Amino acid sequence: MIDVSDETSSVGRVLGTADATPLQFWTAVTPGSYLQLDDVVVTRRDLPDREPVTIAGVVTQVRARHEGAQFDSDVFAIADGTLPAMVQEAAEITTTRVDPELYVPPAPGAVVHRASGDARDAALHFDRMERRVPMGTGRDGVPVFLNADFLDGTRGAHVSISGISGVATKTSFATFLLYSVFRSGQLGADGTNARALIFNVKGEDLLFLDHPNTKLDDATRSAYALLGLPAAPFPDVRVYAPPRAGDSSGAPDVASRLTGVDAFYWTLAEFCEKKLLPYVFADADDERQQYTMVVHSVTAHLARYAVPAEGGISIDGQRISSYQDLVDHVVEQLTDDETRSTWAGSAVNMGTVNAFARRLIGSKRDLSRLIRGDLAQRRPHQIKTADSAQVTVVDLHNLPDRAQRFVVGVTLKTEFEEKEKAGTGRPLLFVVLDELNKYAPREGSSPIKEVLLDIAERGRSLGVILIGAQQTASEVERRIVTNSAIRVVGRLDPAEASRPEYGFLPPAMRQRALLARPGTMFVNQPDIPVPLCVEFPFPAWATRKSESGPPPAETLRSIVQGADPFAVIGGRPGADDDIPF
Amino acid sequence: MTRVFVDAWDPSYGASFEGGEGGDGPGSSSSAQVDVEVEVPAAEWAPIDVSAGARVPDVVFLVDGVRRNDAQVWTAEDDGTSYAGLAASFAAGVVRCDLARGAAELAVARVSRGLFTASPSLGDVRAGTVRYEVHRVSGPGEASKLPAAVQGPLTALEIEISSAARDSGSDGTDLLIVDGPLRNRRQLPRTIGYVKTQQKHYLPAAQEAIVPRLRPGQRTPVFQIGTVWGGWSWYLRLPGSSGAPWSGIVRVECSPELSPEQAIELAEVSLATLPRFASSAYKDPRAPQNLVPIAGLERRLRGMLGDARVLHRALARDSARAF
Numbered sequence: 001m002i003d004v005s006d007e008t009s010s011v012g013r014v015l016g017t018a019d020a021t022p023l024q025f026w027t028a029v030t031p032g033s034y035l036q037l038d039d040v041v042v043t044r045r046d047l048p049d050r051e052p053v054t055i056a057g058v059v060t061q062v063r064a065r066h067e068g069a070q071f072d073s074d075v076f077a078i079a080d081g082t083l084p085a086m087v088q089e090a091a092e093i094t095t096t097r098v099d100p101e102l103y104v105p106p107a108p109g110a111v112v113h114r115a116s117g118d119a120r121d122a123a124l125h126f127d128r129m130e131r132r133v134p135m136g137t138g139r140d141g142v143p144v145f146l147n148a149d150f151l152d153g154t155r156g157a158h159v160s161i162s163g164i165s166g167v168a169t170k171t172s173f174a175t176f177l178l179y180s181v182f183r184s185g186q187l188g189a190d191g192t193n194a195r196a197l198i199f200n201v202k203g204e205d206l207l208f209l210d211h212p213n214t215k216l217d218d219a220t221r222s223a224y225a226l227l228g229l230p231a232a233p234f235p236d237v238r239v240y241a242p243p244r245a246g247d248s249s250g251a252p253d254v255a256s257r258l259t260g261v262d263a264f265y266w267t268l269a270e271f272c273e274k275k276l277l278p279y280v281f282a283d284a285d286d287e288r289q290q291y292t293m294v295v296h297s298v299t300a301h302l303a304r305y306a307v308p309a310e311g312g313i314s315i316d317g318q319r320i321s322s323y324q325d326l327v328d329h330v331v332e333q334l335t336d337d338e339t340r341s342t343w344a345g346s347a348v349n350m351g352t353v354n355a356f357a358r359r360l361i362g363s364k365r366d367l368s369r370l371i372r373g374d375l376a377q378r379r380p381h382q383i384k385t386a387d388s389a390q391v392t393v394v395d396l397h398n399l400p401d402r403a404q405r406f407v408v409g410v411t412l413k414t415e416f417e418e419k420e421k422a423g424t425g426r427p428l429l430f431v432v433l434d435e436l437n438k439y440a441p442r443e444g445s446s447p448i449k450e451v452l453l454d455i456a457e458r459g460r461s462l463g464v465i466l467i468g469a470q471q472t473a474s475e476v477e478r479r480i481v482t483n484s485a486i487r488v489v490g491r492l493d494p495a496e497a498s499r500p501e502y503g504f505l506p507p508a509m510r511q512r513a514l515l516a517r518p519g520t521m522f523v524n525q526p527d528i529p530v531p532l533c534v535e536f537p538f539p540a541w542a543t544r545k546s547e548s549g550p551p552p553a554e555t556l557r558s559i560v561q562g563a564d565p566f567a568v569i570g571g572r573p574g575a576d577d578d579i580p581f
Numbered sequence: 582m583t584r585v586f587v588d589a590w591d592p593s594y595g596a597s598f599e600g601g602e603g604g605d606g607p608g609s610s611s612s613a614q615v616d617v618e619v620e621v622p623a624a625e626w627a628p629i630d631v632s633a634g635a636r637v638p639d640v641v642f643l644v645d646g647v648r649r650n651d652a653q654v655w656t657a658e659d660d661g662t663s664y665a666g667l668a669a670s671f672a673a674g675v676v677r678c679d680l681a682r683g684a685a686e687l688a689v690a691r692v693s694r695g696l697f698t699a700s701p702s703l704g705d706v707r708a709g710t711v712r713y714e715v716h717r718v719s720g721p722g723e724a725s726k727l728p729a730a731v732q733g734p735l736t737a738l739e740i741e742i743s744s745a746a747r748d749s750g751s752d753g754t755d756l757l758i759v760d761g762p763l764r765n766r767r768q769l770p771r772t773i774g775y776v777k778t779q780q781k782h783y784l785p786a787a788q789e790a791i792v793p794r795l796r797p798g799q800r801t802p803v804f805q806i807g808t809v810w811g812g813w814s815w816y817l818r819l820p821g822s823s824g825a826p827w828s829g830i831v832r833v834e835c836s837p838e839l840s841p842e843q844a845i846e847l848a849e850v851s852l853a854t855l856p857r858f859a860s861s862a863y864k865d866p867r868a869p870q871n872l873v874p875i876a877g878l879e880r881r882l883r884g885m886l887g888d889a890r891v892l893h894r895a896l897a898r899d900s901a902r903a904f
Contacts, residue, residue, distance in 0.1 A: 068877055071864055081683040082858055083877040084676045 009114040011035055014043060015090060016108030022055070022095060025105065027112045029089040035059050037512070038139040038533045040115040040123045041093055043106045054099045055106050056115060056123030058530045061092035061508040094506060094530050097123055116142075125527045131186045134227040135177060135523060136536035143227050144534055146177075146486065147527050148186055152428055156485025156526060157460040160436075160476075161469040162502075163490025169518045170469035170490055171206065172543070174198075174432045176536045177467065181430070182390065183229050193427040195385040197415065199408055200395045201434045207257040208542035209391060210237035212549035216540055223537040233541035233552075238389035240264040242399055242407070243369050250375045253398050256545040260552075264394070265381050266410070268313045268326060268373040272306035275299045276371075278447045279409040280363045282402070291355040294344045298330060298356075301343050312373030321373035327364050331357045366402040383411050385429055386418060401438075408439055409448030416455060416464060425463035431455065436468040437475040449477060456483040473501040487524045489531070491516040505531055586825030591866030611781040614807035617788050619841050620848075621802045626788045628799040635853040636846075639681040640755040642688065643858075643874045644743045646673035646735045647882040650728065651892045654900070656700040665724035666698030668706065668713050668896060669731045672882040673738040675746035676874045678858075685874055688746040692885050693738055697730045698722060709895035711887070740766050756850060760875055764810050767836035773851055776832040777870040783814070783832075792816050793826035800852045803844050805837070812837035813844035817852055819859040821869040829869050831855070 011033045015026040027043075029035050042056040066078060068085035077083035093112075099122070113119075120142065121127045132145035150156040159177065161170045178196050181187060187194065200206040210233050224231035241252035243263045252263040266276065277299040281292075306313040312321035316333070320326050333339040334353050344353060375381070385392050394411065396404045415429060433439065433452075440452040455466050456479060468484070470476050474496060481487075487504060492513040496502075502510060504524045509531055513522060519538070524531040542548035617623045654666040674690035696706050696713040699722025706713040718730050743757060743766065756773065759766055763774035782789060783806055791801055800817035814834040822829025833855075835847045859869035865876050 068881055070880075074864075077873050077877075078685065079683055080857075081678050081680045081685045082873045084678075084685040084687050084874060084881060085877065086687075 009116065010111050011041065011114050012091070012112045014106045014108050014110045014112060020105040020108055022098060022103040022105050024092065024094050025057075027091045027093055029062075029091060031087075034089065035062055035091040035114075036139060037062060037508070039091075040096075040120045040138075040140070041091075041112050042115040042119050042123055043110050043112045045104055045106050045110065047102070047104065050102075051100065053102050053104055054097075055095055056097045056099070056119070057093035057095040058123075058532075059091045060094045060506050060530065062089060063091075064089040092508075096528055096530055097125060124532065129527070131188075133177070133180050133184055133186050134229065135180060136521070136534035137223070137226065139533055139535075144523075144532050146523065147525055148181075150485040150525055150527070151181065151465065152187060152190060153425060153460040153463060153465065157465050158456060158480075158484040159465070159467040159486045159488060160473060160481050160484035161467070161488040161490070161521075162471070162473040162492065162496075163469075163513075163516075163521075164471055164493050164496075165202075167491045167516075167518050169521075170488075171202075171432070171434055172519075172539060173488060173490070173521050173536055174434075174467045174469060175206065175209065175541075176539065178391070178430055178432065179234065179540075180227070180229060182234070183232075184227075187428075190426060190428055194390070194430060195388070195427055196391045196430040196432065197383075197385050197411070198391065198393045198432040199434065200393055200397055201404065202397055204254065204256050204395070204397065204545070205543045206393050207239055207254065207261075207395060208544070208548045209234040209393060210260075210552050211542040213538075213540055213542045213547050214549045215547045216538070220538045220540070224540060227537070231537075231540040234391050235552075236390035237393060238262065238391070239393045239395065240383055241395040242403070243372070245369045248374060250372065250381075252395075254395060261395075263381060264383050264407075265370050265372045265375065267308075267311055267375070267381075268320060268323070268371060269306065269308035269311075270382075271323075271326075271371050272302040272313055272315075273308075274410075274414075275303050276406075276410050277302065279406045279413075280367060280402070281359060282405060282446050289355075290352045291359070294334075294348060294352060294356040297344050298334075302330075311375055323368040323371040323373070324364050325373070326371075327360050331360060363402060366400045367406060370399075370403055370406065383414075384418075385415060405439065405446075405448055408433065409446075409451060412448070412451045412455065416451060416459075416462070419462045419464055425461055428463045428465060430465045430467055432467045432469075434469045436470040436480070437472060440468075440477040440480050442475055442477055453477065453479060456480040472496050472499075474499040485526055487531075489513050489516075489522045489524075490520070491518075509533075586823050586828065588825060589821075589823045589828060589862045589868050590870075594867050609781055611783050611806075611808075613783060613811060615783050615785070616805040616807065617784065617802070619803045619805050619813070620845055623785075623788065626791050626802055628791060628795045629802060629852075630799055631852045632849055635849045636754075637680070637853045638754055638756045638850060639679065640752055641678045641680065641854060641858075641874075642743070642746055642755060642757040643676045643678065643760070643872065643878065644673065644739050644746075644757065645760040645875050645878050645882070646671060646739050647879050647886065648672075648731050648735055649883070649886055649889060651694075651889060652896045653724065654696070654698070654706075654896070656698065656703050658700065658702060664698050664700035664703075664722055665727060666696055666700065666703065667724070667727040667731070668694070668696050668708075668892075669728075670694045670886045670892070671731055671735045671738065672885050673735060673742050674878050674882050674885075675742055676878045677746065678874055685877070687878070687881055689742040690882060690885060691738055691742055692882075692887075693734065695731070695734055697727045706896070706900070708892060708899050711892065711895075713896075736765070740769070743769055743772075756854060758855075758872075762810060763812065763834055763836060767812065767838065769836075771847075772835065773847055774834040775855075775872070776834065777867065779827065779830060779832060792830060795830070797822065797829065798852070798856050800848060803841070803848050806834075813839065813841070813847075815848050815851075817855065819869040820856050821859050821861055823862075829859075831870050 012027045012029040014020055015028050018026045037059055039059045045053045066085045067088045078085045115123050126145050129147040131148035133148050134143050135146045138144045163170050181191055212233050221231045239261045241254045241261050243250040244253040250263050252261045254261050278295055306315045333343050440449045455464050473481050494514055497510050521534050522531040523534050648671040650669050652668040656664045672692040675688045677688035678685045694713045695716045697716045699718045759774050795818040797818050797820035801815050803813050803815045812834050816832050819829045833851050858872040860871055860873045862868040865871050
């Protein structure tokens with residue numbers, strides 16, 4: 001039962017000149033008071049034979065007009081002081097909660113109160129959330145929460161974030177949400193044990209998650225305090241970057257972050273054994289393509305006959321130590337009439353083989369730095385969240401498109417298979433992936449899209465939570481968007497905002513999304529029938545080199561570790577027993 | 582050649598002057614004694630412009646009332662006779678125009694309802710949530726005479742709220758404009774009556790010839806009308822008139838108890854004040870004479886009278902239920 005006895009907070013009365021319905025009604029605002037968008041209000045309807053019904057809602061539109069004016073030009077007479085008129089404000093309320101659930105309209109003339117404290121929590125269903133993750137403050141400056149049940153897979157999972165790049169702050173919101181999950185303590189042990197895998201696709205702004213932000217001011221600190229969060233960087237972060245192109249030592253390719261970065265790559269042996277070849281092709285699962293059968297038979301052949309040899313592999317008695325060599329060998333074997341049938345089967349014509357060869361040769365330049373035969377096999381080089389830190393950042397921003405796709409596809413597949421093997425939904429793994437429209441486009445099919453679909457559809461039970469971001473949700477595979485329990489929208493492109501994917505936004509909010517400021521998001525969760533406008537605080541961690549404070553002590557240690565011959569394979573940096581002497 | 586002008590007023594309101602033939606001014610002549618030599622000698626009558634030093638009050642009050650006939654009723658008396666009755670709603674309000682601050686607001690408004698009848702036995706009538714108070718009319722009370730009986734209570738209401746409005750927000754220099762002749766409202770201080778429709782000739786022919794020659798924002802000299810309801814009076818022309826000789830002409834009057842100097846000062850004040858309130862033809866069917874604040878006030882008051890159909894239905898239902 002929502003308490004509405006607080007007489008001092010009255011802001012208006014339900015209008016009688018417009019239809020009042022149980023789900024939406026208009027309120028005339030008392031002169032001298034005001035209501036703004038997103039304000040939470042509550043009113044009461046007395047019933048003859050039972051307890052009164054409390055109707056709570058959120059302001060979704062406000063308007064002011066001159067009453068008594070007939071013509072547009074009357075405004076001058078009114079401002080001149082010759083025509084008597086009254087300014088009357090009215091607010092449209094969209095109902096969020098009816099308690100008890102008896103859908104009767106509020107009576108015109110009923111007093112409407114501004115809801116605060118418990119009444120506000122009840123109106124926004126926060127009181128029913130057992131575990132609530134703070135995700136920022138509302139327009140009224142009071143915290144708003146996300147129901148953890150819809151985040152960790154209990155009742156739903158996955159987050160879809162849309163908005164135009166630059167001003168929508170999609171990745172900032174995703175990282176803030178992660179921070180809140182890890183540090184709010186609302187998920188209990190799950191939150192502490194949870195892992196996050198973040199793909200950094202643009203710039204180096206996610207590489208400093210563990211560095212304090214030097215531009216953090218008191219206002220931001222108090223904003224964090226209000227949400228019950230410490231204003232600190234992520235405590236446990238491991239950053240992976242691809243090896244520098246053309247560098248035989250395999251040093252990570254980063255420009256601004258110099259400490260605590262590890263290189264990731266795959267050895268040729270892993271490439272063959274784990275059947276990674278299909279991930280080289282963007283459309284390897286597309287049934288309209290003839291050459292895909294060649295892809296799969298070559299993959300199978302490599303898996304069966306390639307033998308690991310000193311980092312590289314040996315196949316058909318030939319030693320191969322780089323991706324270029326592998327490609328050249330495969331193409332040579334396929335064009336040779338004698339060996340073609342053993343590699344690709346007998347029913348394949350030359351045109352199909354050429355289509356495959358052309359694509360494979362095209363991948364040489366992009367993938368040769370990631371698939372190596374010249375580096376020590378026992379050196380840790382794999383991205384594996386279970387052995388990594390709490391937050392694993394994979395830097396992709398230097399990689400060309402095809403290589404990005406390969407890394408994302410293979411990493412996600414590996415992680416997902418690990419989870420499938422473990423067969424338990426814990427610990428949770430949050431995957432943050434920007435530009436989802438590139439990896440899981442609405443049209444076509446690819447191995448990486450299959451992995452993402454698998455995560456979207458089965459990840460909930462396996463504890464893999466996808467936090468996907470994209471400029472346009474309309475271009476992302478529909479099954480991924482519909483499987484997301486939580487939908488977030490930042491500033492939208494006007495043409496995009498009118499698409500049905502954003503049907504959860506009421507018309508007024510759709511308009512507001514066109515001018516949302518950075519740091520303002522509209523969050524829709526299954527619990528609450530109206531999306532909430534959320535302002536989340538400025539990151540407490542650095543987002544670029546210029547605002548980064550001193551790096552944490554653990555990362556300094558891994559400068560040594562990068563060239564440490566005694567490194568423990570799979571050892572976690574940051575743990576105190578890390579150094580073996 | 583004779584020129585033709587279209588009167589700005591909507592034909593359903595009649596004309597701004599109840600003219601004789603050819604639009605040459607008010608129809609009937611008044612029998613009243615008129616003294617035209619109050620301000621200037623009769624021979625020197627000429628249009629007067631607003632003087633440079635004229636005081637414009639910061640606050641202007643405008644009073645008006647509206648009325649509406651809600652239902653015609655008939656009584657069935659015990660002795661078998663029947664009387665006509667009129668259920669009417671009427672409201673009066675005051676607009677306080679604060680010209681310095683640029684704000685016009687409804688200072689006071691009051692709604693009243695009455696049942697006007699000659700029936701000796703009829704009591705108050707209730708219709709839904711409102712009550713019609715009985716006003717007993719003397720005489721036989723024919724149905725056609727009843728509407729005129731509403732005017733008395735309405736004027737009383739206007740006087741009541743005029744003083745009430747000034748009680749709360751008067752700075753001692755304000756001006757009160759009453760819609761229509763002053764009649765028994767003359768005791769109100771700093772008050773002018775504002776007559777939109779010219780029905781009578783007051784001036785001798787020589788002086789009356791001055792009236793059509795007035796340009797917008799000019800007035801005639803003050804003259805005195807020597808009747809019971811008379812007083813000091815003058816004509817002025819409002820801007821926005823169609824150009825017809827008597828269009829946009831209003832007659833303004835003030836209490837005869839004032840001295841001639843006070844009357845002339847009020848005439849100056851009215852000439853400086855009234856033109857800015859003039860309405861424009863496309864917005865008001867009685868432009869320019871129907872002043873903007875008055876038009877706004879009437880709209881608000883009519884809104885306050887309530888919906889006529891609801892009241893009519895409530896009256897019909899409640900009276901049917903009573904028997």
